[in-house]
Amino acid sequence: MLGSPRHEPLLQPGGRVNARVDTSELVERGMIARAFAVMVDLIRLTKPRITVMVVVTGLGGMWLAARTDEVQTLEWRSALVAVLAIALVVSGANVLNMYIERDSDALMARTANRPLPAGRLPAAAALWFGILLSAVSLPTLWVLVNPLTAALAALALVLYVFAYTPLKRVTSRALLVGAIPGAMPPLLGWTAATGSVDWPGIALFGVLFFWQLPHFVAIATFRSEEYARAGIIVLPAERGDRTARVHAVIYLLLLIAVSLVLVPLGVCGTVYCVTAVILGAGFLFVGVRGLAKLNASREEVDRWARQLFVVSLVYLPLLIGAIMVGA
DSSP: OTTOOOOOOSEETTTEEOOOOOHHHHHHHHHHHHHHHHHHHHHHHTOHHHHHHHHHHHHHHHHHHHTSTTOSOOOHHHHHHHHHHHHHHHHHHHHHHHHHTHHHHTTSTTTTTSTTTTTSSOHHHHHHHHHHHHHHHHHHIIIIIOHHHHHHHHHHHHIIIIIIHHHTTTOTTHHHHHHHHHTHHHHHHHHHHHSSOOHHHHHHHHHHHHHHHHHHHHHHHHTHHHHHHHTOOOHHHHHOHHHHHHHHHHHHHHHHHHHHHTTTTTSSOHHHHHHHHHHHHHHHHHHHHTTSOTTOOHHHHHHHHHHHHHHHHHHHHHHHHHHHHHO
């Protein structure tokens, strides 16, 4: 038909290249591929693995609350809105964190390929994306969930972006500040279901707070040189590997103690108690191994830190699963 684009094969008989191809189709495919790549990079800015953990722990808090006398029934639509809004708050905080730390991320091997330091996205896009996520999620929590959950989520956002992120270049104690917003998701799940801050919700907050400390001490230990190049102060670099290993064990003891508080509070039973003891003992065993040789070589310390890191990743989802099953 006259005026229609010509669709001819790229290769003609004999292997000759046909230059008369539909270039508009190639341009369209390129635009679609570029749009898809931008979308993927925007998702990467939200730190999807952390967001998944937020959803899991938030659901854990909500599930536990729903099985108590304070909450008779939990409407699934309300629960879905709450979980999505909480995930968006955390995503917005992560995006703004990446915007602020884009220069230091470029100096570390594990973060150099992130969208901003790699130059795949402009910094302004990340800034406005983070603001958009925050501006949508907080009012959603306020109106569709409850003001308390929205206020706690806003506190977590402010602490993570405006306190923890800049403090990382000043002191290793920034970890304690950063663990506060990091521990908020299960408490947010609890308050979304109950509308109040209660001791079981605080205990869930404590579990995640004390879990983060040995988890990040482990990361900071085997990546201490990278953090130093990026100008980020971590405990092993500031006070030495030996002190970091001692702190890890102290944090693990506190984690085990807080995790067992859920039993006398009456929200978790025998199955959870046994599981928490076994998981805590295994986690602590790996931590104590780091103290067996206080004068260990660099290689031995790094090997221990990587083992502690892996065990921490196994411990948390299993404990959350035990809470949901054993409540």
